Amino acid sequence: MPLRSRLMKSVPAAAIGFVFSSSATVTFADSGVGVDTWRANKLHPTAGQAAEALDLDGTSWLAPGQHRSPTGNLYDNPAEPPHPDSLSVWQIYGMFELGYLHSGDEKYALYDRYVRWPSNGAVTEFAVTAERPSDGSYAEARGSRISSEDQYYQAVYGQAGAYKIEAFVRDVPNVLSTDARPIWNGVGGNNLTLPGSLTPGGSSSAQVAAVSASTPLQRLEVDRKKYGISLSGYLTPAWTAYLNVSDERREGARPYGGPFGEDWGGSLGAVVETVKPISDTTVNLNSGVRYAGQSWRTDFGFSGSFYRDKYSSYSFQQPFAIGTFAPPGLVSAPITVGQMSMEPDNDYYNLHGALTRVLPRNGELSFTVSEVLMRQNDSLIPPTNCQGVIGIGTPTAGSTQLGLQNLGPQNPGLIPCSQWNTTAALSQRTADVNLHNTLAEAKLALQPSTSLAVNTGIKYFRQKYDNNYIAYNPTNQNYGYLTENGVFFSTFGVPASIANGNALNAANPLPPVIGRIRPFILSMDEYNAYGGVSWRFSERNVLGLTYNFDQYKPTSRERERVDDNSIKLTWTEREIDWLTFRANYTLLKQSGGTYNGDVYGYTYLSALPSFVAAYPSYVPGPETVDALRKYDIADRTDNKVDLMATVVPREDMTVTGTVRGQWSENSAMIGRQRNDTFAATLQWEWQPAPATDLSVYLGYDRSKLGLSNVSGSFGATSGMLGSAGYPLANQWWEDDNERNYSAGTALQKNFGRFSVDLSYNYLYSRVVTSYTAASAGALVFPQDFATMGSGFSPMTYRVDSVTASVIVPFTPRVSLRLFDYYERGHIDDWHYAGFNQSLVYGHELYTDGGPQSYSQNLVGVSISIKL
């Protein structure tokens, strides 16, 4: 079967795996609640199933030939039934496998993304099941270890139809970069310091580049380790209860950002890609009771999730000597350090209940209510972590450096960091942000006749957002904050985003900068209603029609009301023996209230009552160009088609084809204008005999995203497209075209004395981003207009992988497995063009060299012993 895990760039589980068979269900979470529904790894994505010895009788217990699902897909060849040994009243079976892997020393992020191959090392796999037929008790344990950072183990004990207790532990690596050159000391912690060869705030680009080039390559990754335990069982034949708790810990580091303005003119401002430490825990809890009776069904549950971050922020020294626009004679205080806030500790509570009444003629009436609270009240960090002074001024005679001694009326552009680098500079010490969601839904399903079914429902969803923060410094009565680690003070000598509240007086001029001081309020209401009918016009032919209306009413967006009207037509045909055909078509039209791009004024200084009183005639400048339409709420028309056919050309063969397309058109002059996707797949599978399977697949998909934008002038007084601030001559257009080609084949065959598993997979992705512009004024650098070309070089990603394994049974209990897995990947991403030469460009310092091409081979051998 082409789309089994062996085709997904993974080593076939047949290569190294285990024989495992159990009647117990060991999934941690059920399909309705929670995650952790599957535990496996890249070596065994099917958790060992694909490696099991196949039953040579196939699925032909009573009737010969291959068997299929009701929709026509061939079932896999089943595994051999277990041959348990008896131990007292227990039946025990299982398997232990020990192997050796060689994968080489070179590491590549794309190849090693979610796996920790050992360069050379042992791998183990085991699975043991014990069953007590007299009362249906069972116990299972299984696990797999690729390396100490990539392993999982789980155990379950229970009694069929009574209860089940499960526990697990797992490691999941996530490699983000294998060619990073972080120049700082302390990577992985929350205080990044420069090496002694660099002066914070005083180094040249050449000096920084030299240090970057000499920094050894480093791998940046985040590893997840998760523990979980669950309990579920029958309280009575109709009542069940469940409880599961998990604790996940993440540790590692990842590339991140660090702004100090922009690299204006190559020396003013700086941009640094720092390394963010990751050290956090998430405790998840799901619990509930369910009742399933003849007439009534209920489901009540509580879910909780509690996130805790070790760090509230991390600091990093800034290496570059940032210049200033200040007049001659004035100098700027060096910017030596920056800070980045981390994810805040937060809590999630969800209480939900559902009640269903069974109605005559296969009908159901159900009600669902859910209350969710997301809360965050973490301690806030100070607005800055700068030390000394910040801004521009005249140093003391004979000195070239500014310091505390230079503070005073003679240097109005110089302020002490102590006014802002303390929590006393905050209007409140904790965040106190809450999100309260309420959901209520009613559904009715009726089947008036054997050929007609009707279903309808209504839903209300409300999100209430509470956040009363205001950026106000009580120690100096300033509104605002220090933008980008204070660089605007030092580069421009203006207190960007800061206004003195005491100076808001009609007698005083307008503050130089009128910025945001309050958060967005993101409450919303959603109303939904739908109605549908399905008509079985012949025994195995069903037509369906559903109308859906959805109204989304955000409190703080460009539209007060967004309406979605959609109709969906469906057809399922199984009348013809050799064909299952499904077709869906959906038409969706999004419209709504008047679109107004300038709705965020309430967050600005100019909305303060004291400001309004002082400057009643003030008219704020445009938020953005008036023709911009944000695609999520703008008028839009979507057409979506899904076609799927499963054909049975012969008893042992299946051909499946799918076509999916979505064409989305936005009525926007500025913003996203269209987003079209199309995909087609063809899949062929042949099972000529039990324990023999050959499959081939092909896939093609494309997408096109188109947008337009306009380069505005700083300080525009009008947001009208075509005005001086947003001239039509500055308009530009961009298309992002993507193509993906997939193919693969797999063969699994038992030759009696040995069995073989072979597969090949291929993927080629090509992304072409092209653009046009009305004039040079559209560009960041107008001087590039003549040489800008028509687009970026293609962004490509190509992966080939070949897997081969041979299993040789020596005895009924002992077998030898040999396997090889070869994968090569080639990637070109223009975001990282030139990074292999240098990671420093003026005052821009990068850490991550970008994704790398690779060619890797993995060989292994193992001994498998059935218990």
Next chain:
Amino acid sequence: MAKFSTEGLMAKASINDTCGQCHTDIRQQFNRRSHMPLPEGQMSCDDCHNPHGALTNNGNPLLNGPLLKTNTVNETCYQCHAEKRGPWLWEHPPVRESCLNCHSPHGSNQSSLLVAPVPVLCQQCHAANSHAGALQTRQNIGIGANPEAQIMGRGCLTCHANIHGSNAPSGPRFHQ
């Protein structure tokens, strides 16, 4: 009864293979450069979707993905990405609305499951009268005539790093 899967009595060897019988194009998306660890066997389709029925089968497609196991798209994502949950001191509205505004959960040809390359992604919505609305070209990448931070490496996100939201008092523009 034949056993085709280690767990769950599936019709194929795993949950993902079972879903992949019909949802072949979705399954192939997981092969792309940027994907969650489903092909590697570290998660399954069932971690996000409930094939037996769910609350979120109707409504605004950005807010309500098909057959999700929670009330909204975002709550589904928060099950594994609780660090993104907030709520934040300074919110980025499209993030609070739906993770799908920027991310393609089944796989992407961009980094971090983004639906479009940076800065194209951001410039669909940002056209303010400063650097946000200007066209970046091939001359602005690392080997171009005028390398520009807004398009190199992480692009906009090198400066606006806390793009999911910021808890910094100086973070209204997600710089800190």
